[in-house]
Amino acid sequence: MQTDKFDGALRGVSRRQFLTATSVGSATALGGCLGSEAADQGESGEDEELSGEVTVTGSSTVYPISETMAERFMAENPEVTVRVKSTGSGGGFEGHFCPGDSDINGSSRQIKSAEKSRCGENEVTPVEMQIAGDALTMAVNTENTWADCLSFDELAQIWSEGGAETWADLNSEWPNEPFERYGPDTTSGTYDWFTETVVSSAGPHRSDYVSTEDDGTIVQGIEESQYGIGYFGYSYYEQNKDRIDALQITATTGDACTEPSLRAASDGTYPMARPLFIYPSEEALTREPVAEFVRFYLENSTADWIADDIGYVPSSDEQSAVNLDTLETIVDESSH
Known part of the structure; x- marks a missing residue:
């Protein structure tokens, strides 16, 4: 990864503008540096080793962060098993988190009111925690020499029902060849965010495309077409x-x-910048392994490796502190 994306000026100023560039409700800025290390389990003087299981489902976009967090956490806590599964944001809420079968759901957009209601029916209380930022990327084949920039209007034509069918429909000088479209499944938060932010101006998102929750399949499809x-x-x-x-x-x-770049997502100049979230449930946070994993996740959400090794904008120190305060309040209340 490119480490020059975060110089001093970017850390101190431009990340603070990131969320104002997104259409998602939260407006807290992203940025900061490596957070404090995970709490030392031995500080309490107890010799008991943390043990148990944690289940994380949800967004394929958030998955690389959660997977790495799980690996690092388990290296420090070998008696805890953290299972991370990529199901799509909506697929995770619907099929796993709201029924109470997972402890945490990653999401590349905010939870929907209908999802909150479904969770409530099962006595599951989601807790929103913003943990990173992303520059949603539109990609083409390396042999595409005609298109280098597209507007929201052109993207809406490509991806909406009844829209453009060939590249020439956008520009008569471009090939009169049909688009071969690859994108996330309807259970994906990326699908939801892109539909609401870009496609909806022209109508519903079209369904005649190769849809998948495996982003690697999308990359392969574009590479081969x-x-x-x-x-x-x-x-x-x-x-x-x-x-x-x-x-x-x-x-x-x-x-x-x-x-698209982390710098452009952070300073607000890239139009398809968006925040990323995890949603632990209040009920799951009453279990020590879940609470400790979430604490570890939040304390490390400001780490440089999120940019350098994964390719997302790390959280800010301020956002991390807000999330940790929320966590501590829930944990304290559950202990009384």
Whole structure:
């Protein structure tokens, strides 16, 4: 990963503008540096080793962060098993978290009111915690030499029902060849965010595309199709930039185009920047392994390796502190 994306000025100022560039409700800025180490289990003077299981489901975008957090946490707590499964944001809420079968759900968009209601029916109380930022990326085949920037309007034409069918429909000088579309499944938070933010201006998101919860499948499809196009979280592009090309994006036709990057997501210049979340349940946080894993996750959400090794914008110290205060309040209340 490129480590020059976060110089001193970026850490101190530009990350604070990140959330104002997204259409998601939370407006707290992203940034900061490596948080404090996970709490030392031996500080209490007790010799008991933490043990148990933690189950994490949800967003394929958030998955790389949760998976790495789980690996690092288990290295320090070998008697705890943390299972992380990529199900899509909505798939995780619907099929696992709200029924009470998982402790934490990762999400690349905020939980929906209908999902909150479903959780409530099962006496599951989701707790929203913003843990990173992303530059949603629209990618094409490396042999695509005609398109380097698309506007929100053009993206809506490509991805909406009844919209453009060929590249030439967007520009008569482009190939008169049909789009080969690859994208996330309807259970994905990335699908929801892109539909609401970009596609909805032209109508519903079209259904005649290759849909999958496996972002690797999207990368492979684009790589093998000269006329392919698809979208996913920035991390997957960063890991595969030798196989596919990222398009520059502009929200308004005629305005400056911006390529996806962590810097552009952080300073608010990239139009498809968005925050990422985890949702532990209050009920699961009453179990010590879950509470300690979430504490570890939040304390390390500001770490440089989230940018350097995974490809997302780390959380800010301020956001991490807010999340930790929320966690401590829930844990304290459950102990009385």
